[in-house]
Amino acid sequence: MNSDSNTSNNSVVSNLVKILRENIQTYAIVVALIIIWTLFSAMTEGRFVGPQNFSNLFRQMTITSFLAAGMVLVIVTGNIDLSVGKLAGFVSVVVAKFQDDIWTQVFPEQGVLTTALSVLIGLAVGTGIGLIQAYIIAYLKVPAFIVTLGTMWIMNGAILLVTEGKTIAADQPALKVIAQGYLPANVGWIIAVGVVALLFYGMVSGRQKKRSYGFELAPLYLDLLKTIFFSVLVVGYVYMVNQYNGFQIPVLLLAITVVALTYLSNNTRFGRYAYAIGGNREAARLSGVDIRKNIFSVFVLMGFLCGVGGVVLASYVGYGTIGAGQSYELDAIGSAILGGTSTLGGVGTIFGAMVGSLILTSLGTGLQIMNIQAAWQYMVKGIVLVVAVFGDVYLRRNR
Amino acid sequence: MTDNIKVENDIILDVKNVTKNFPGVVALDDVTVQIRRGEIHGFCGENGAGKSTLMKIFSGVYPYGEYEGKILYEGEELHLENGAIRKATEVGIATVYQELTLVPTMTVGENVYMGREPVEKGGINWDKLYADTQKLLTRYSLDIQAHDLISRLGVGKMQMTEIAKALSEDAKVLILDEPTSALTDAEIEQLMDILRRLKGHGVTCIYITHKLEEFFKIADSITVLRDGKVVTSQPTENLNVEKLVNYMVGREMSERFPKSKREPGSVLLEVKNLHAADPNESSREIVKGASFNLRKGEILGIAGLMGSGRTELVMTIFGEYGKITEGTVTLNGKELHIKNANDAMHEGISLVPEDRKTHGLVLMQSILQNISLPNLDQFASWMRIDDLAELNASLQYAKSLEIKTPNLFVPCDSLSGGNQQKVVISKWLMSKPQVLIMDDPTRGIDVGAKYEIYKLMNNLAQQGIAIVMISSELEEVLGMSDRVMVMCEGKSAGTLDIAEATEEKIMALATGIANGNGRSAG
Numbered sequence: 001m002n003s004d005s006n007t008s009n010n011s012v013v014s015n016l017v018k019i020l021r022e023n024i025q026t027y028a029i030v031v032a033l034i035i036i037w038t039l040f041s042a043m044t045e046g047r048f049v050g051p052q053n054f055s056n057l058f059r060q061m062t063i064t065s066f067l068a069a070g071m072v073l074v075i076v077t078g079n080i081d082l083s084v085g086k087l088a089g090f091v092s093v094v095v096a097k098f099q100d101d102i103w104t105q106v107f108p109e110q111g112v113l114t115t116a117l118s119v120l121i122g123l124a125v126g127t128g129i130g131l132i133q134a135y136i137i138a139y140l141k142v143p144a145f146i147v148t149l150g151t152m153w154i155m156n157g158a159i160l161l162v163t164e165g166k167t168i169a170a171d172q173p174a175l176k177v178i179a180q181g182y183l184p185a186n187v188g189w190i191i192a193v194g195v196v197a198l199l200f201y202g203m204v205s206g207r208q209k210k211r212s213y214g215f216e217l218a219p220l221y222l223d224l225l226k227t228i229f230f231s232v233l234v235v236g237y238v239y240m241v242n243q244y245n246g247f248q249i250p251v252l253l254l255a256i257t258v259v260a261l262t263y264l265s266n267n268t269r270f271g272r273y274a275y276a277i278g279g280n281r282e283a284a285r286l287s288g289v290d291i292r293k294n295i296f297s298v299f300v301l302m303g304f305l306c307g308v309g310g311v312v313l314a315s316y317v318g319y320g321t322i323g324a325g326q327s328y329e330l331d332a333i334g335s336a337i338l339g340g341t342s343t344l345g346g347v348g349t350i351f352g353a354m355v356g357s358l359i360l361t362s363l364g365t366g367l368q369i370m371n372i373q374a375a376w377q378y379m380v381k382g383i384v385l386v387v388a389v390f391g392d393v394y395l396r397r398n399r
Numbered sequence: 400m401t402d403n404i405k406v407e408n409d410i411i412l413d414v415k416n417v418t419k420n421f422p423g424v425v426a427l428d429d430v431t432v433q434i435r436r437g438e439i440h441g442f443c444g445e446n447g448a449g450k451s452t453l454m455k456i457f458s459g460v461y462p463y464g465e466y467e468g469k470i471l472y473e474g475e476e477l478h479l480e481n482g483a484i485r486k487a488t489e490v491g492i493a494t495v496y497q498e499l500t501l502v503p504t505m506t507v508g509e510n511v512y513m514g515r516e517p518v519e520k521g522g523i524n525w526d527k528l529y530a531d532t533q534k535l536l537t538r539y540s541l542d543i544q545a546h547d548l549i550s551r552l553g554v555g556k557m558q559m560t561e562i563a564k565a566l567s568e569d570a571k572v573l574i575l576d577e578p579t580s581a582l583t584d585a586e587i588e589q590l591m592d593i594l595r596r597l598k599g600h601g602v603t604c605i606y607i608t609h610k611l612e613e614f615f616k617i618a619d620s621i622t623v624l625r626d627g628k629v630v631t632s633q634p635t636e637n638l639n640v641e642k643l644v645n646y647m648v649g650r651e652m653s654e655r656f657p658k659s660k661r662e663p664g665s666v667l668l669e670v671k672n673l674h675a676a677d678p679n680e681s682s683r684e685i686v687k688g689a690s691f692n693l694r695k696g697e698i699l700g701i702a703g704l705m706g707s708g709r710t711e712l713v714m715t716i717f718g719e720y721g722k723i724t725e726g727t728v729t730l731n732g733k734e735l736h737i738k739n740a741n742d743a744m745h746e747g748i749s750l751v752p753e754d755r756k757t758h759g760l761v762l763m764q765s766i767l768q769n770i771s772l773p774n775l776d777q778f779a780s781w782m783r784i785d786d787l788a789e790l791n792a793s794l795q796y797a798k799s800l801e802i803k804t805p806n807l808f809v810p811c812d813s814l815s816g817g818n819q820q821k822v823v824i825s826k827w828l829m830s831k832p833q834v835l836i837m838d839d840p841t842r843g844i845d846v847g848a849k850y851e852i853y854k855l856m857n858n859l860a861q862q863g864i865a866i867v868m869i870s871s872e873l874e875e876v877l878g879m880s881d882r883v884m885v886m887c888e889g890k891s892a893g894t895l896d897i898a899e900a901t902e903e904k905i906m907a908l909a910t911g912i913a914n915g916n917g918r919s920a921g
Contacts, residue, residue, distance in 0.1 A: 213791050268782045269775045276772055279761035286719055286750070286758050287773040287826070288741035346763055 015222055025340045025392065029355045032388070036359060040366035048366055051243035058241070059179070061361035062250040063088070063313050067332035068339075068353040069261050070305035073271075073298050075336055076278045078345035079137065079144035081299065082329050084306050086155035087129055089325025091310020093162045095122040096170035096320025115174035122314070123307035129155075130303010138296035152329070163322050171318040178253070179315035182246035191247065192238040196231040203227045250312050254354075257308070261350045274298060278345030334385050335360055340392070359384070410471075411436040411572060411603050412457070417468035419452055419461065426452040427466070428627035434572075439594060439604045441618035441635070443611065444647055445845035448624040450607050454574050457605075458494045459483030473571075493565030494574040499557050503550040507543055508532035511564045535567055540596055542589070555586030562593065566602070573597065574605045579613060580843055583704055591617050609845060610872075611640045623647055647846055656878030657850065659857035663697035663881055667865045668748075668834050669729040673712070675721030685711045685721050687889035693834065698856060698866045700880030702873065703909045708889035709869045710753050713836045717743045717750040730833070744773060749827035751820075753838040753869075759823040762812035766804060767793050769811055770826045777829075796825040800855060817848025824855065835859065836867040841875065853879060873902045885909050 020027060040048040047053060067084045074081045095118045103114040133151055137144045183191070203223050210217055217223075241247050265271035273294045276284040285291055309328070314320060337343065338359055339352025360381055367377045412434040419427040427449045434440045442450045455461050456470070462483035470477040472490065479486045487493075501510045508529045509516075517527040532545035541559045549557060558578060565573055575594075579587045594604055594617055606618055614621050614635060622632040623646040630646045644655075670693075675686040689712050693699050701709050714720035716728055718737035728735045730746055737743045743750070752758035760769050770793040771778065778789040793807055800821045804814065811819055820840060827835060837856070841849040856879065860866055870876045876883055877900060884894045885908035892908040 209787055213787050215787070215790070264782075267784050267786070269779050269784060270782075272768070272772070272775060272784065276761050276764065276768070279763045280757070282758050283761050284772070286717075286740050286752055288739070288744050289772070290739075290741065346761070 015219070026349070026352055026355075028391070029339060029352060029359065029388075033355055033359050033362065036362050036366070040362065040369070044366070044369050047369060051240060053365070053369065055241050055244040055248060057358075057361060057365055058251050059248045059316075060365065061357050062179070062248075062254045063309050063316060064328050064331040064335065064361075065254055065354055065357040066257060066305045066309040066312065067328055068335035068357050069257060069350050070302040071332045071336045072339070072341050072348045072350050072353045073261070073265065073274055074144075074302055075333070075341045075343065076265075076345055076348045077274050077295055077298055078278045078281065079295065079298070080333070081133075081144065081148045081302050083129075083133065083148040083151035083155060084302065084309070084332050085325040085328030085330070086152045086159065087126060087303070087306040087325070088309040088313055088328055089323075090129075090155045090159050090162070091122045091126045091307050092170075092314035092317070092324045093159050093168065093320035094125050095119065095175070095311055095314040096168040097162050099170045099172055099175060099314075100168045100320075112174045115172060118175065119178075119311050122311040123304065126307020126310055127300060127304045130300045130306065133303065134296045134299030137299055138292045144299075159322060159324060163320060165322060167322070168320040169318070170314045170320055175315050176318065177249060177315070179250045179312045180318075181249040183249065183252065185242045185246050188238045188242050188247035191252075192235050195234050199227050199231055199234075250316070253308070253312070257305070258350055258354060265350060270294065270297060275346055278347070280346075331357070331360055334381070338385060338388050409436050410434065411473055413471035414453075415469045415471070417453070417456065417466055417470060419456065419466040425627050427456075430468070430624075430627070430629050432622050432629055432632050434603060434605065435620075436571075436603055437598060437601050438619040439598060439606055439617055441614040441621040442605060442607045442624065443609070443614065443621060443643060444624035444630075445847050448647075448845075449627040450624055451576065452627075453624075454494065454576060454605070454607070457487065457492050457572070457574060459485070459487035459492075488565075488568050488570075491569055491571035492574070493568060493570035493572070494576065495558065495561045495565060495578060496576055499554075499561055501549045501557055501560055503548075505549060506545065507536075507547045507549065507552075507560050507563070508545040510549060510560055511535070511545075511567050513564070515568075531567070532563070535563055539563070539566060539593065539600070541593065553586070554581045555583065555589060558582070558586075558590065559593065562597075566597075570602060572603045572605065574607075576607045577609065577843065578606070579608060579610060583706070587613075609843065611643050614638075614643070615640070644846055655846075655850070655874070657854045657857055659861065661696055661857070661861050661881075664695035664863065666692050667695050667731060668693040669727075670716065671727050671729070673715070673726035673728065674724045675711070675715040676724050678720065678722055681722065684724070685889060686715055688726075689886065689889070689891045690726075691884045691891060691894060693865045693867060695833075695865055696860050696863045697881040698860050698868055698879055700876040700883045701867060701869045701886060702871075702876045702883055702905050703886035703892075707886040707909065709886050710838055711889070712886065713750060713838060713867065713869065717748060717836065719743075719750075740773075744830050744832075747831070747833035749830055749832035749835050751823050751827055751835070751837045751840055753842070755816075755819050755823050760811045760819060763810055765808045765810055766797065766802065766814070766822050767807040769822050770796060770807075770829060773826060774829045792829065793825070796829055797822075800825050800828075801851065815845075815848070817844045817851070820844060820848070820852065824852070828859075832864065834865045834867065836869075838869045839871060840868065841870075841872075873905060876905065877902065 037049060067088060071081060071084065098118040098121055099115065103118070107114050129151065133147055136142050136147050203226075207217055207223065238247060265274070273284065273289045276287070276289060277291055277294060281291065310325070313324060317324075335356035336348060336353040338356030339349065339354065341348025341353065363380050363384060364377050367380060410433045414430055414432045414434075417427055417430045418425070430449070430453065442453070444450050452461070456466055459479040460483070462480045463478050464480065472492070502513070511532050512528050517524040517531070519527070529545045535541075536543060536545060539562075541563055543552065543556050543559050543563075547556070549560065552560070562573070578590060582590065594606070597604060606614070608614070618635050620632065620634045621638055621643065623630045623643060625647060670689060670691050673686055673689045674684060677683040677685050686708055689708070691699065701712075703709050711721055715723060716737070718739045728737070730748070735746055737746060737748070740750070756762060761772070767790060771789050775784060775789075777792070778785045790807065797804070797807060802818050802821045802825070804818065811822060814822065824837075824840070840856075841852055844852070856866055856868070868876075868879060877897070880897055880900075882894060882896050883900050883905060885892045885905055887909055895904060895908075
């Protein structure tokens with residue numbers, strides 16, 4: 001066995017083909033996304049990819065994307081979480097209640113302080129309920145399907161209790177910023193430059209480290225190509241959104257979340273153990289992995305992300321409503337699966353789930369712009385999900 | 400049916416110049432072989448030699464068009480397409496796989512007629528189903544009942560069910576792939592009887608096994624494959640085990656077991672009168688009084704019949720099975736209280752499990768990820784795993800164990816059995832154990848890879864690691880151990896020094912004859 005091929009060193013074309021084949025699933029969904037965008041552009045005379053719609057599209061997908069990101073890890077470990085929609089909804093309603101009702105009795109001025117407190121409470125509620133679920137699932141060994149289904153019903157009731165059947169306003173300026181705020185154009189550019197610099201730094205230091213171990217390096221042009229590709233994406237995105245109102249704050253929050261979660265999945269023991277548990281639970285157990293602790297952590301994390309999603313939801317809508325979070329779990333699960341997460345566990349990426357979420361949101365808004373009624377939107381989403389997964393299964397079988 | 404049924408000289412399967420390629424690998428290279436009707440035809444060869452590939456062509460897994468060459472079945476070209484696997488069974492080619500394909504929650508009858516249940520007025524005709532099953536079982540003298548629940552049957556009887564299933568479809572050719580790897584000696588004898596009876600009924604059997612001695616009990620002729628080519632195909636009477644091994648590896652294998660001079664050191668691990676209960680059913684004892692000592696740098700073989708509790712014993716010591724109710728486990732004088740695999744690892748005990756695919760590896764993950772899984776703490780600071788350090792360390796183990804792979808990112812399910820086992824061993828060596836427990840380490844591995852693992856074990860013992868080796872192959876136990884502990888019905892029946900150990904003595908202890916009423920003599 002030669003260590004040389006642990007890092008590649010063959011011809012240009014074969015390298016590119018290899019990368020393509022290894023990541024074909026990720027590329028497939030990105031291509032699908034581009035096709036959908038192109039189709040909708042054509043059918044709406046270009047309105048679909050106009051700056052305003054582009055900006056709104058990304059803003060809109062953030063809420064369920066927080067949920068989808070957490071859902072990836074849940075499904076990877078072989079579990080499911082049906083409560084995420086209603087839990088996020090409950091958080092949004094709690095936040096609204098504090099903002100509209102409770103703080104006014106304690107702190108008459110509606111300032112940043114009260115909003116900050118509301119946000120913290122929202123996060124705490126999400127994490128707390130996630131904690132309870134996590135304990136029941138991981139340590140009391142009640143199946144996740146049942147526990148989260150039960151929580152979903154409980155949260156539904158809780159939403160009705162807190163709202164007392166009414167809609168609660170949550171449109172204080174400090175709260176609005178979270179989901180409806182934008183960064184000024186130059187700040188957006190600073191971020192873009194910063195990210196590009198980080199990407200190049202990462203590439204260079206990665207190569208140096210490999211060299212220090214005596215591993216053979218991938219050809220420079222390949223690494224450069226990858227780094228430039230992502231840099232172009234970042235710069236392109238900032239350019240597009242700056243044409244409207246600037247970099248959306250909720251998207252910034254989501255980006256930070258995605259980076260953090262991807263790091264967790266790939267570079268920490270927690271992530272490795274999660275994928276091993278999903279891949280072969282018995283083998284993981286016999287390899288010394290603490291399965292209960294890992295599954296516990298996964299569900300606590302999911303709860304926290306529901307808290308984030310709920311806060312953003314309250315800010316986005318500006319109200320706490322009785323229907324808050326309805327069906328979000330389906331979008332979260334659908335996004336994860338479209339993005340390549342396998343229902344059998346052990347496989348799945350956060351990035352893929354984000355693309356999946358973009359696809360589902362694009363379908364929704366695209367059909368909306370074309371003035372097609374909501375009923376068809378649901379149908380199209382369902383058909384796309386099934387077709388996409390079929391395509392994936394088919395490709396896998398014939399590889 | 401008389402014993403001297405003449406094996407007719409008519410060829411039921413005539414394989415002519417069959418070649419099958421996979422990307423980068425020639426699995427079958429111009430294979431020509433003839434299988435006579437009514438004979439028991441053995442196939443042997445190292446892993447990767449092409450046996451399974453050829454069987455998969457016969458059974459339709461690789462349909463017509465996915466290979467070159469011609470195969471004549473009963474004189475006509477075998478043309479399996481469009482549901483080839485189904486077609487193969489319809490024309491009478493049936494396979495009994497190593498991994499049994501039965502539904503444990505159903506009965507023998509339900510499994511035998513799965514998918515072909517007799518139907519009457521839109522519903523299943525259960526009476527006919529069970530009657531037909533019973534007729535079949537009686538006809539071939541299979542010692543199971545049609546109403547038996549699969550989950551209550553031992554592996555041997557499960558296998559009989561699989562055979563019955565094949566026969567119910569009027570199999571003319573029965574392919575048995577490694578049928579005896581999970582059977583006790585008694586069950587193996589039963590299987591041999593069944594095959595002889597089938598031969599009497601005119602059924603042709605293709606028999607694949609790594610246990611070469613079995614060919615000489617039952618096969619009429621043997622074909623040896625190596626690197627996809629037919630090395631030889633002869634009547635059994637012209638062959639013996641040494642010749643077979645020669646043909647298989649293409650070189651003189653004068654000794655199956657590498658020699659090693661070593662002097663075991665002081666006692667490292669002491670297990671005294673260990674009793675353990677089933678974790679799911681605390682009233683049931685699974686270890687009923689086991690004791691042994693293990694010294695530094697020695698290989699202790701643990702022999703015993705299937706079901707004697709060897710795996711349960713070591714899994715209990717490893718902290719991942721039974722609950723200890725009595726007795727002690729002491730390492731370096733310190734009494735251990737191991738609650739799970741992680742504890743065991745930290746105390747310096749590692750376990751290479753019996754079933755590498757379900758318990759030893761996460762097959763969908765890469766070699767690298769598997770090797771490092773129990774050892775990630777070595778490469779992690781705070782939250783971050785240093786993936787280059789991980790790769791570096793894993794490479795060293797993969798190199799020293801000579802794992803055959805282009806790189807460590809290959810998923811484990813694409814490796815051969817021998818290489819998979821090496822990955823499992825690597826992963827446990829990386830945790831630098833003092834005691835390495837290996838449960839049936841060479842099961843399902845070809846002769847060449849077995850030798851490499853034996854060499855490795857000797858090396859490790861020489862470095863001072865204490866090895867416990869559970870094995871069901873008496874030759875392996877006698878060839879590798881310094882001492883042999885024999886278990887019988889959950890207890891230690893006795894320990895023998897290698898100088899005085901013989902197959903007969905071990906069997907006597909294992910069957911409880913030596914101890915009369917099986918009282919522990921550890």
